[in-house]
Amino acid sequence: MKTLVVRSIAIAALAAVILWTNAADAQNGKTPSVKEAMAKLNKGPGSLCPQVGKAIKAEAPNWDEIQKESKQVLVFADALVKNDPPRGDKASWDKLTKAYFASAKELDDAAQKKDKNGAAAAHAKLASSAGCNGCHKAHRN
Ligand code: HEC
Numbered sequence: 001m002k003t004l005v006v007r008s009i010a011i012a013a014l015a016a017v018i019l020w021t022n023a024a025d026a027q028n029g030k031t032p033s034v035k036e037a038m039a040k041l042n043k044g045p046g047s048l049c050p051q052v053g054k055a056i057k058a059e060a061p062n063w064d065e066i067q068k069e070s071k072q073v074l075v076f077a078d079a080l081v082k083n084d085p086p087r088g089d090k091a092s093w094d095k096l097t098k099a100y101f102a103s104a105k106e107l108d109d110a111a112q113k114k115d116k117n118g119a120a121a122a123h124a125k126l127a128s129s130a131g132c133n134g135c136h137k138a139h140r141n
Contacts, residue, residue, distance in 0.1 A: 031078075031079045031082045031083065032076060032079040033079075033083060034079075034080060034083045034085070034086055035086075036076075036079070037076040037077075037079040037080050037083075038080075040072070040076050041073060041076050041077070042132070048069055048072055048073050048076070049073065049123070049126055049127055050127075051069060052066060052069040052070060052073060052107070052123065053123045053127055055069065056116065056119045056120050056123055057120070061114075061116060061119075063111065063114045066111045066119065067108075067111045067112060070104070070107050070108040070111040070112075070119075071108060073104045073107060073108070073126070074101075074104045074105060074108050077097075077100050077101040077103075077104035077105075078101060080097040080100060080101070081094075081097040081098060081100075081101050085138075085139040086139060086140065086141050087138075087139050087140065087141050088138045088139040089138070092138055092139070093138075093139055096131075096134065096135045096138070096139070099131075100126065100131065100135075103122055103125040103126045104122075104126060106118070106121075106122035106125070107119055107122035107123055107126060109122075110122055
């Protein structure tokens with residue numbers, strides 16, 4: 001029973017990876033640069049992360065909208081993983097971008113389930129200024 005569960009999780013994860021890859025490739029057929037991805041995700045109050053954070057906090061969250069945005073967040077988080085860092089050590093970049101991606105995935109999963117608390121918790125990880133600063137210090141020019 002346990003192996004079966006583990007196996008289905010592995011298969012689901014693989015399917016999800018393929019899906020994300022396709023989503024990223026759908027962006028003009030190429031992976032956005034780190035600068036493009038970061039601008040879409042985090043530049044200014046109109047960018048994806050602040051927007052989705054605001055939408056989650058609404059009294060009656062608009063899940064259709066949130067789900068669209070969380071998918072976009074995943075696409076750009078995936079682009080970070082796929083790029084090389086503009087500066088700094090590749091192993092550190094892999095670790096930080098994969099952690100960022102994992103939080104984006106958590107956000108998207110919670111959004112699909114319309115789980116407000118889960119989405120808020122995942123968003124808090126994505127929006128953590130310690131996360132921003134840590135990565136910028138190591139990898140931003
Ligand atoms: C995993 C690493 C990583 C994380 C986490 C991260 N950033 Fe960045 N960010 C970068 C890198 C690298 C650049 C420089 C991109 C370049 O200019 O090539 C950047 C650039 C930016 C820019 C400038 C974009 C532009 O148009 O030039 C903004 C704004 C920004 N980050 C905001 C944030 C905020 C806010 C957070 C946290 C909520 C955050 N970032 C989290 C890696 C990260």
